[in-house]
Amino acid sequence: MxxxxxxxxxxxxxxxxxxxxxxxxxxxxxxxxxxxxxxxxxxxxxxxxxxxxxxxxxxxxxxxxxxxxxxxxxxxxxxxxxxxxxxxxxxxxxxxxxxxxxxxxxxxxxxxxxxxxxxxxxxxxxxxxxxxDEFDPIARLSGHPLMPRKSSFHALSHKATAKRYARENGLKYNELNLIVVHLGGGISVAAHKNGLMVDGDNALDGDGTFSTNRTGALPVGALAKLCYSGKYTYDEVKKMLNGEGGLVAYLGTSDVRTVEKMAETDEKAALCLDAMIYQVCKEIGAMTTVLCGDVKAILLTGGIANSKYVVQKIKERCNFIAPIVVFPGENExxxxxxxxxxxxxxxxxxxxxxxxxx
The missing domain is CATH 3.30.420.40 (ATPase, nucleotide binding domain)
Structure with missing residues (x-):
């Protein structure tokens, strides 16, 4: 043993x-x-x-x-x-x-x-x-050769969830096209094509949707201006991007359960929560184009996938793409x-x- x-x-x-x-x-x-x-x-x-x-x-x-x-x-x-x-x-x-x-x-x-x-x-x-790193070469180009896109997200969660879906449905992971969404302290969305994660957002330092404590992608012009304003150090900006961004920056809390309760009476809280969900759906849409619309299923996992409100809102916007299967919590x-x-x-x-x- x-x-x-x-x-x-x-x-x-x-x-x-x-x-x-x-x-x-x-x-x-x-x-x-x-x-x-x-x-x-x-x-x-x-x-x-x-x-x-x-x-x-x-x-x-x-x-x-x-x-x-x-x-x-x-x-x-x-x-x-x-x-x-x-x-x-x-x-x-x-x-x-x-x-x-x-x-x-x-x-x-x-x-x-x-x-x-x-x-x-x-x-x-x-x-x-x-x-x-299993990215397709075409996914690496960002718009400037000094700043290539890189694979850096919740790979363990993505792989575990995709393999679990395949196992429970009698399918082979390396024969499926899937979109996997990890909903946690960080949020990442990736396209899985025949067992490889061919594209996804760098959830650690700036791609994709904002999350509970991360900014996700920001308007690049405004970010460059902020960095050279002289008001912030490099370390302060890094913490702003990862740790003190997202819902924390807007509402002072990273707990989605708390935000949901706040949203019942607070319009700002409701707007911020819905905006985060909205951005998740935009990323799902983007990964759908990566797979040319051939998507077997959209898999939701992570702690926030326990939220009935978040899951329902994602279904309302993305159900037309493929069936949405929820694995609340994590399989990591x-x-x-x-x-x-x-x-x-x-x-x-x-x-x-x-x-x-x-």
């Missing part, structure tokens, strides 16, 4: 689950209030805060870390990689710490896994990291554990990031 700890650090939550083989024994999600997160000037500064939460989970559930066979995390930001299972090594940690390839709480996950595995026989792993923990389990059994190759990776 293999003992596996799965951790998934999101922008506003830390998810933890303990598996024995492919069976989940314990699972907890720790939500982080905005007032706690904004205390940290940089995401990497949350290291001690997040690690203590993971250690607490192990202690409260009587899990001996020295007995673990693998600690698997949602991957972080490095050079582009193919999808799959990777062992966390020093090169991966170095690239993540540099911030050259993006910055997100998930970068801390692999670091925590690596550190905790030093204290046991466990192998530190990541599965389908957010820099998984199961996907992490399955990837680790299959690799421990030798069914999945464990790869390693090197300097030579693309």
């Amino acid at each position: 293999y003992k596996i700890l799965a951790i998934n650090l999101g922008s506003t939550s830390t998810k933890m689950a303990y598996y024995e083989d492919d069976v989940c024994i314990n699972r907890v999600t720790e939500d982080h209030p905005t007032e706690d997160i904004v205390k940290f000037s940089d995401i990497m500064d949350q290291h001690k805060y997040r690690k203590e939460i993971v250690e607490k989970f192990l202690k409260e559930n009587g899990i001996d870390k020295t007995s673990l066979d693998a600690i698997v995390s949602r991957g972080g930001h490095t050079k582009s990689l193919e999808g799959g299972v990777y062992k966390v090594n020093s090169e991966m940690l170095l690239q993540q710490a540099s911030g050259m390839y993006g910055r997100h709480a998930c970068d801390l996950g692999s670091k925590i896994a690596y550190e905790m595995c030093k204290e046991s026989k466990a192998i530190p792993l990541v599965v389908d990291p957010p820099i998984t 923990m199961e996907s992490l554990a399955r990837g680790a389990f299959e690799s421990l059994r030798g069914e999945e190759t464990i790869r390693e990031l090197t300097e030579d990776c693309i």
Whole structure:
């Protein structure tokens, strides 16, 4: 029997689950209030805060870390990689710490896994990291050669949801055209064509719709003017884009449940919530053109997919494209554990990031 700890650090939550083989024994999600997160000037500064939460989970559930066979995390930001299972090594940690390839709480996950595995026989792993790159060449052109579009979004969630849809419907993922929408602290929409994510928005640093705490795409002229106004530092602008944008910037909260209640009596809250949904639908429409209108299904996942209001509004605008199937919450923990389990059994190759990776 293999003992596996799965951790998934999101922008506003830390998810933890303990598996024995492919069976989940314990699972907890720790939500982080905005007032706690904004205390940290940089995401990497949350290291001690997040690690203590993971250690607490192990202690409260009587899990001996020295007995673990693998600690698997949602991957972080490095050079582009193919999808799959990777062992966390020093090169991966170095690239993540540099911030050259993006910055997100998930970068801390692999670091925590690596550190905790030093204290046991466990192998530190990541599965389908957010820099998984399967874009078509045509999707990379942005409008200027110095700023190419890049694949950087919720790859694990997308892949897990698409594979689950295929599995539950007796279909093969590599034979389907799907649009997958991850609705969480960040929102991403991607076109899946025959098992590859051929286009999507860079949900980390600026493409697509605004979300609970991210701005999404902004008017570029206004952004350039703001950057050179002399009023803001680079770090302040980065935090504005990711962490203090979206619903937080408009309404002071990143909790969609709170916003829905506010919207019942507050016109501004209602407008902001509907605008976020409106932008999601625009992105779905864009990905429909990528697939030339040949879409088997639109899959909604993530925490916000629990909202009946959000789902209904998306259906009203997008039902004409393809059937909309909802997988509320996320399938990421199961996907992490399955990837680790299959690799421990030798069914999945464990790869390693090197300097030579693309």
